[in-house]
Amino acid sequence: MPTDLSKLCVHTITTKPWSLDVAVDKYAAAGVAGISVWQDAATSVGLTQARRILEASPLEVVSYVRGGFFPNHSREERARALDKNRQLIDEAATLGAPLLVLVCGAEPRQPLAESRRQIQEGIESLIDHATSNGVKLAIEPLHPMYADTRSAISTLGQANDIAEAIDHPQVGIAVDVYHLWWDDRLEQEIARCGKNDNLYAFHICDWKVPTSDMLLDRGLMGEGCIDVPLIRSWVEAAGFRGYNEVEIFSNDYWAMEQDDFLARITDAYRAHS
Amino acid sequence: MPTDLSKLCVHTITTKPWSLDVAVDKYAAAGVAGISVWQDAATSVGLTQARRILEASPLEVVSYVRGGFFPNHSREERARALDKNRQLIDEAATLGAPLLVLVCGAEPRQPLAESRRQIQEGIESLIDHATSNGVKLAIEPLHPMYADTRSAISTLGQANDIAEAIDHPQVGIAVDVYHLWWDDRLEQEIARCGKNDNLYAFHICDWKVPTSDMLLDRGLMGEGCIDVPLIRSWVEAAGFRGYNEVEIFSNDYWAMEQDDFLARITDAYRAHS
Numbered sequence: 001m002p003t004d005l006s007k008l009c010v011h012t013i014t015t016k017p018w019s020l021d022v023a024v025d026k027y028a029a030a031g032v033a034g035i036s037v038w039q040d041a042a043t044s045v046g047l048t049q050a051r052r053i054l055e056a057s058p059l060e061v062v063s064y065v066r067g068g069f070f071p072n073h074s075r076e077e078r079a080r081a082l083d084k085n086r087q088l089i090d091e092a093a094t095l096g097a098p099l100l101v102l103v104c105g106a107e108p109r110q111p112l113a114e115s116r117r118q119i120q121e122g123i124e125s126l127i128d129h130a131t132s133n134g135v136k137l138a139i140e141p142l143h144p145m146y147a148d149t150r151s152a153i154s155t156l157g158q159a160n161d162i163a164e165a166i167d168h169p170q171v172g173i174a175v176d177v178y179h180l181w182w183d184d185r186l187e188q189e190i191a192r193c194g195k196n197d198n199l200y201a202f203h204i205c206d207w208k209v210p211t212s213d214m215l216l217d218r219g220l221m222g223e224g225c226i227d228v229p230l231i232r233s234w235v236e237a238a239g240f241r242g243y244n245e246v247e248i249f250s251n252d253y254w255a256m257e258q259d260d261f262l263a264r265i266t267d268a269y270r271a272h273s
Numbered sequence: 274m275p276t277d278l279s280k281l282c283v284h285t286i287t288t289k290p291w292s293l294d295v296a297v298d299k300y301a302a303a304g305v306a307g308i309s310v311w312q313d314a315a316t317s318v319g320l321t322q323a324r325r326i327l328e329a330s331p332l333e334v335v336s337y338v339r340g341g342f343f344p345n346h347s348r349e350e351r352a353r354a355l356d357k358n359r360q361l362i363d364e365a366a367t368l369g370a371p372l373l374v375l376v377c378g379a380e381p382r383q384p385l386a387e388s389r390r391q392i393q394e395g396i397e398s399l400i401d402h403a404t405s406n407g408v409k410l411a412i413e414p415l416h417p418m419y420a421d422t423r424s425a426i427s428t429l430g431q432a433n434d435i436a437e438a439i440d441h442p443q444v445g446i447a448v449d450v451y452h453l454w455w456d457d458r459l460e461q462e463i464a465r466c467g468k469n470d471n472l473y474a475f476h477i478c479d480w481k482v483p484t485s486d487m488l489l490d491r492g493l494m495g496e497g498c499i500d501v502p503l504i505r506s507w508v509e510a511a512g513f514r515g516y517n518e519v520e521i522f523s524n525d526y527w528a529m530e531q532d533d534f535l536a537r538i539t540d541a542y543r544a545h546s
Contacts, residue, residue: 108482108498112455145418147455148482148498154455182385182420182427209381209421214487225381225421 001229001270002244008269009034009062009243011203012041015258020045024057030262034062034243037095039088047094054095062099062243063138063174063201064092069105070122071115071152081105082122086129093133099200100130101138101174106152115152120162123171130170138174138200139163145214146179156180156189163198172200175235176247178207178218181226187234194238202235203247204228204273218248220264222272229273244273274502274543275517281542282307282335282516284476285314288531293318297330303535307335307516310368312361320367327368335372335516336411336447336474337365342378343395344388344425354378355395359402366406372473373403374411374447379425388425393435396444403443411447411473412436418487419452429453429462436471445473448508449520451480451491454499460507467511475508476520477501477546491521493537495545502546517546 002008010032012023020041027035035054042050042064054061067088072078085100092100104119106112123137130137141159142151153159159173173193180186193199206224211217221228232244246265253261275281283305285296293314300308308327315323315337327334340361345351358373365373377392379385396410403410414432415424426432432446446466453459466472479497484490494501505517519538526534 111500112457116457143417144455145416145484145487148480148484155457158457182417184385184389184428184431207421211418211421211487214418214484227384 002273005031005266005269006033007242007244008032008266009036009060009245010265011036011038011065011245011247013038013065014246014248014265015262016254017258020050021053024053024059026259026262028058030266032266033060034245035059036063036065036245036247037061037097038065039091042091042095047091051095061095061097062245063101064088064095064097064099065101066103067100067137068102071105071107071110071118073107073109078118078122082125085122085126089126089130089133089135092135097135099136099138101140101201103140103142104151104153106147106149108148112147112152116158116162119152120165123162124166127168127170136200137171139171140174140176141179143179155183155185156193157185160189160192160196160198164196169197172198174201174203175199176203177226177228177231178203178205181207181231186231190231190234190238194235194240199235199238199240200242201245202232202240202242203245204232205246205248213251216249216251218250220248220268221246222268232273244269275546278304278539278542279306280515280517281305281539282309282518283538284309284311284338284518284520286311286338287519287521287538288535289527290531293323294326297326297332299532299535301331303539305539306333307518308332309336309338309518309520310334310370311338312364315364315368320364324368334368334370335518337361337368337370337373339374339376340410341375344378344380344383344391346380346382351391351395355398358395358399362399362403362406362408365408370408372409372411374413374474376413376415377424377426379420379422381421385420385425389431389435392425393438396435397439400441400443409473410444412444413447413449414452416452428456428458429466430458433462433465433469433471437469442470445471447474447476448472449476450499450501450504451476451478454480454504459504463504463507463511467508467513472508472511472513473515474518475505475513475515476518477505478519478521486524489522489524491523493521493541495541505546517542
């Protein structure tokens, strides 16, 4: 288990009821070292103010969340998605976030292979803009239960395939235990990801047993069936030295007193990560 | 698309509100050719009576559903699961069902690799009993969203691995589009499954967009994002000549007038399978 909180990062959406300024103060006071900023947390206070809040805090900005959603039947909609991603890259740069996480999207009216082709094409057309802004892009493979609309990239193997096909230092992968824990090829695909210098981010939480909602019932580490320390050991064996990012969407936890929830996050991080 | 209903089989759970005798009459009247019997449908009328109902009908009994659930922390519980599976094999034989479908199970308190080992061990210890009763066993890989408790076998690749390791003509695989549609290796794994004579059953339905419930919101063919005709073409190219089994768990459809629902099943089968 981690001996301290120096590699703990929390996503703003994890404590969704808190505005950015409150989240920043609370995380820092709890000893959290990093923050990943969701777009709504930044835009709801305005980007300039969000930048000031982040600059004034000791927290390291780890990533900006989330771009992507490339596939669409319509060429115009795909172009619109690229514009939106360019804007997200600009926002990430404004906030000092070195990484934009990509939830790549899927279009249920077309074959997954076509969606994957559009994803690769979309990412490739963002590389120049990302490079000139100093923002890296991380493909996040999502659990297969999201393959209809959220991500045609469902395994780390697929993410590795695409990242290696793109083959650019601006483009890598975010590994999230929630999406990938079930895959018997996970250890070897993590090793492959690290070996190709594509392992850009590591997200943690847990899979509750039972899970009551396909999106909004994630658990704290130790609360479910994912062996987070084991997967973290694979990630670190693959050379990853970045943050362990707690990203939890949970109606139950959002309904809690968020100070208590943050205390549970740091406890769970020390005991079960 | 299918030109007639001669390969259409319906699972009794699909029309759960109907008792076995009603289901048998309605399916036959609608031109359905096969029936897969869920245990509760048989035991609620008694096995002897269920056998009479099935013998008196023109429907072919395609499979008995469902055994499995092998993994457990406790050796005693694993032995109990084997006893239960032997009883299910007996029941399948009584009903004239040539195949028992296995939902293999998972134990969230242990690594998936250990659950998979227990699954293989469990199936192997059933082979003699299955053989002497003339009942084949079909491993059904389940969607990764069920990897916590329902199945540590989440892909057709894993099912192929286990079936080939067991390597016995009594043991094969049930391919269900709902569980496997998202997998970019599906076509090649179906080909591998057929090549090794392990393709024993083919289940169809659709993945609704959005899906409101992780278990009980399956759709009719054509209603979601699964390309059923394409996957059926792969299954047939792999040599499969058996039934297309409609297996739908749906609170919405169970709440419908079941005669109307059955008409929608045969329509969807003709138009979107």
